[in-house]
Amino acid sequence: MPINLLHRHVLEDHISGFETNANPNHLSVIRRPVIFSVLAHAGYEAAVAEALHNADDIASRYCSPSEFLAVSQTRGAGSVAEFLTAIPGASFVNQSDGFVLMAISGPSVRAILSKCLAVDLHPDTFGEGHSAAMMCCHVAANVARTGRNTFELLVPRSFAGSVFDELMEAGSAHALTRGFAD
Amino acid sequence: MASLITCPHCGTRPKEEFSIRGAAAPKRPAPAAKDEVWHRYVYVRDNPKGRVLEYWHHVAGCRRWLVVDRDNFTHEVFGVMDASDFERVRGVE
Ligand SMILES: [Zn+2]
Numbered sequence: 001m002p003i004n005l006l007h008r009h010v011l012e013d014h015i016s017g018f019e020t021n022a023n024p025n026h027l028s029v030i031r032r033p034v035i036f037s038v039l040a041h042a043g044y045e046a047a048v049a050e051a052l053h054n055a056d057d058i059a060s061r062y063c064s065p066s067e068f069l070a071v072s073q074t075r076g077a078g079s080v081a082e083f084l085t086a087i088p089g090a091s092f093v094n095q096s097d098g099f100v101l102m103a104i105s106g107p108s109v110r111a112i113l114s115k116c117l118a119v120d121l122h123p124d125t126f127g128e129g130h131s132a133a134m135m136c137c138h139v140a141a142n143v144a145r146t147g148r149n150t151f152e153l154l155v156p157r158s159f160a161g162s163v164f165d166e167l168m169e170a171g172s173a174h175a176l177t178r179g180f181a182d
Numbered sequence: 183m184a185s186l187i188t189c190p191h192c193g194t195r196p197k198e199e200f201s202i203r204g205a206a207a208p209k210r211p212a213p214a215a216k217d218e219v220w221h222r223y224v225y226v227r228d229n230p231k232g233r234v235l236e237y238w239h240h241v242a243g244c245r246r247w248l249v250v251d252r253d254n255f256t257h258e259v260f261g262v263m264d265a266s267d268f269e270r271v272r273g274v275e
Binding site: 063064065067118119120125132133134135140 | 191192193194195196198199241242243244245246
């Protein structure tokens with residue numbers, strides 16, 4: 001049973017070779033995050049959004065008024081599913097294998113991302129904790145601000161290689177380094 | 183072409199994120215309506231110059247259907263609303 005093939009990350013080939021130390025501008029790929037797509041039933045939108053917002057160790061990513069992504073880097077899929085089951089008016093499905101989670105951070109992060117997406121990321125309009133679905137490197141992605149100079153990107157797995165390459169190209173003028181988070 | 187559309191759910195976005203899905207003004211007939219009525223709805227459409235109501239699907243964003251009120255000559259956008267709100271307002275009238 002080729003178990004190590006099953007656990008092979010889709011960006012493994014893009015991050016081969018020797019590892020360099022992370023520069024101030026760094027793109028890290030989270031190896032095995034837990035990602036659930038959550039749909040709120042009609043009339044339950046606000047309640048589901050609030051339950052997700054208050055969850056421990058689960059980040060809620062806004063997609064549309066009735067759709068969210070629940071992302072966890074610490075909890076297991078079973079634990080997240082258990083939590084979601086308890087929310088009234090929510091349907092969910094495990095999408096962990098369908099998305100790739102990347103975190104980009106550093107002093108030049110906005111300059112780098114401005115080459116990849118057409119949304120104003122100024123803290124006044126896109127503050128900490130804010131997330132939204134948007135086009136990033138020509139791919140429908142979900143972008144979240146997790147800190148003043150830190151963003152997290154969720155991209156569909158099959159497009160992750162292309163988005164990753166474009167991000168690295170956009171970051172080349174800012175000495176962007178990359179690597180797996182662990 | 184209007185290049186920036188302010189989605190009520192996502193904020194101001196480039197038009198590349200959307201897919202334009204046709205006129206929103208014609209009302210869909212009842213399923214059992216006469217063939218002539220359906221023919222008119224499906225094939226006989228106006229092609230106005232000026233202010234139009236259109237369905238825009240926010241494909242790369244919230245994936246909601248929106249109704250954009252815009253001028254196809256001056257490119258001015260007058261308003262954007264969720265298609266479900268549009269139907270609700272239209273149903274009341
Ligand atoms: Zn939208």
